Amino acid sequence: MTQLKTRQQIADEMGISRKTLYRWLKKKEIKLSTGLICPHMQKFIKENLFLNESQNVP
Numbered sequence: 001m002t003q004l005k006t007r008q009q010i011a012d013e014m015g016i017s018r019k020t021l022y023r024w025l026k027k028k029e030i031k032l033s034t035g036l037i038c039p040h041m042q043k044f045i046k047e048n049l050f051l052n053e054s055q056n057v058p
Helices: 007-014 018-027 039-054
Strands: none
């Protein structure tokens, strides 16, 4: 069962720092509500934010 997670947990799973996660969210103009991140938004972040950024890595 998927659970609510903190921004730090999401960043750790993606192999990036929490600060980098915040920068990427800001760059993509993705606003998260306060508190824990629901499973639906976790999936959105990983699919739309991380995958797009990883394509720019040499």
